[in-house]
Amino acid sequence: MTGAVLTLNARSSSLKFGVFGDATSEPALLRGDLEVGDGPSDFAHALAALLQDLKTRLPGLDIAAVGHRVVHGGAGHIAPEAITPSVLAELHALTPLDPLHMPRNLAPIDELAKSRPQLLQVACFDTAFHHTMPPVAQRFGLPRAMSDLGLRRYGFHGLSYEYIAGRLAQLAPSLRRVVVAHLGAGASLCALLDGRSIATTTGFSTLDGLLMATRCGSLDPGVILHLGRQGHGFAEIEDLLYRQSGMLGVSGISGDTRVLLASEAAGAHDAIDLFTYRVALETGAMAAALGGLDGLVFSAGIGEHAASIRAAICTRLAWLGLDLDPAANAAGAACISGVGSPVGIHVIPTDEEAMIARHTRAILTGRIAA
Numbered sequence: 533m534t535g536a537v538l539t540l541n542a543r544s545s546s547l548k549f550g551v552f553g554d555a556t557s558e559p560a561l562l563r564g565d566l567e568v569g570d571g572p573s574d575f576a577h578a579l580a581a582l583l584q585d586l587k588t589r590l591p592g593l594d595i596a597a598v599g600h601r602v603v604h605g606g607a608g609h610i611a612p613e614a615i616t617p618s619v620l621a622e623l624h625a626l627t628p629l630d631p632l633h634m635p636r637n638l639a640p641i642d643e644l645a646k647s648r649p650q651l652l653q654v655a656c657f658d659t660a661f662h663h664t665m666p667p668v669a670q671r672f673g674l675p676r677a678m679s680d681l682g683l684r685r686y687g688f689h690g691l692s693y694e695y696i697a698g699r700l701a702q703l704a705p706s707l708r709r710v711v712v713a714h715l716g717a718g719a720s721l722c723a724l725l726d727g728r729s730i731a732t733t734t735g736f737s738t739l740d741g742l743l744m745a746t747r748c749g750s751l752d753p754g755v756i757l758h759l760g761r762q763g764h765g766f767a768e769i770e771d772l773l774y775r776q777s778g779m780l781g782v783s784g785i786s787g788d789t790r791v792l793l794a795s796e797a798a799g800a801h802d803a804i805d806l807f808t809y810r811v812a813l814e815t816g817a818m819a820a821a822l823g824g825l826d827g828l829v830f831s832a833g834i835g836e837h838a839a840s841i842r843a844a845i846c847t848r849l850a851w852l853g854l855d856l857d858p859a860a861n862a863a864g865a866a867c868i869s870g871v872g873s874p875v876g877i878h879v880i881p882t883d884e885e886a887m888i889a890r891h892t893r894a895i896l897t898g899r900i901a902a
Contacts, residue, residue: 535554535594535596536551537596537597537892537893537896539598539599539885539888539889540600542575547578547579547582548564549566549885550562550885550886550888550889552885552886552889560885560889562586562590563885579640579644580643595651597892597895599612599889599892600637600640600641600653600654600655600656600888601637601658601884602634602641602657602658603633603637604626604630604657605658605659606626606682608622609657609659610660610663611657612656612657613895614653615641615645615653615654620641620642623655641655652892654891654896656691656888656892657690658689658691660690661693661729662688662693665687665729666730669730670686671685685734685736686734686735686736687720687729687734687735688718688720688732689720689732690729691884692714692831693714693724694887695883695884696724696831700727700827700880703878708725708726709724709819710723710724710822710826710827710828711818711819711822711825712828712831713811713828713835713845714832714835714882715742715811715830715831715832715835715838715841716832716833716834716835717744717745717833718738718744719742720733720741721733721742721811721814721815723821725822733750739751739774741814742807742811743810744778744779745779746775746776746787747773747774748778748781749810779792779803779804779807782799782806783795783800783802783803784799785797789807789841793840804841804844805844808841812845815845815849819852825875827875827877828854828876829877829878829879829880830877830879831880836864836882837864839864842879843858843861846861846877852875853873853875854869854873854877855870855873855874857870857871857873866880
């Protein structure tokens, strides 16, 4: 085997990876998720162990390029890029825009740049897909000088949405106005018009929009001001909003929907109810941005596997023309809308790693051809 592409997705406490033999290798030759600590050195050790393990599990493996999921590309990085020293310096300069994710994303890149400087590395940005949003969908109601400093709506989960847009073009090309619900521990919605993002629920950070496993979602900024006046420090508030809120905070039990769905506790019911309410509410906003709705797609862990949550969301959205087929939904079918439903309802598994591999392979091929 030669010329493989390795994909890396460095998350808060894990390193998700995939090995792809060529541009059409789906599923990947190998996939996995390594639990690691949250420091850059932890990711460096995990990466070294992974590379050694791959040699054992895939004899003859030749890694031609490594593609990375990079959460934030700022305003200037709007497409996948080969990582050069200057690009890497620019990415480190973006860390203040996302201090929680960027250091983890960049740690494996830094390590490979030192240990294998000749190896092609490619940055694939979660924010890039949303570059097509019109200016009005990107703007906050802040002074223009602050917008010029980068305070705007960027949007996230872009690699997932890009993959789903491609699958939709194959599976249901007649659907022009589609809301995609990426529902996992991190959750968001994206309004697709002819496969292009025109609105999304996440904004400057991954905190905005939907209720998530441990993140609060949309919140009146006055709450943060109030907490500050009450003496809560910045680090405490940050921890509250990112790690102690969401379904975990509302339920008092867990941020895992599987645990909550199995529980009879009132808090568990409240958390699921608020989650489905917020998804339905924001879907209405996305439909308004689209000027109507032709399709709704469920994806990611919750969207792909939680039939009862899909049903609850669709029930709340019946006014938009959604007619769910209960049997198809319970069976986890690819199309779960009823016959004659004005809005097509689909379940499409996402594959961010395949998207990263595709972009990386394209840059690798272009470099070889040149």
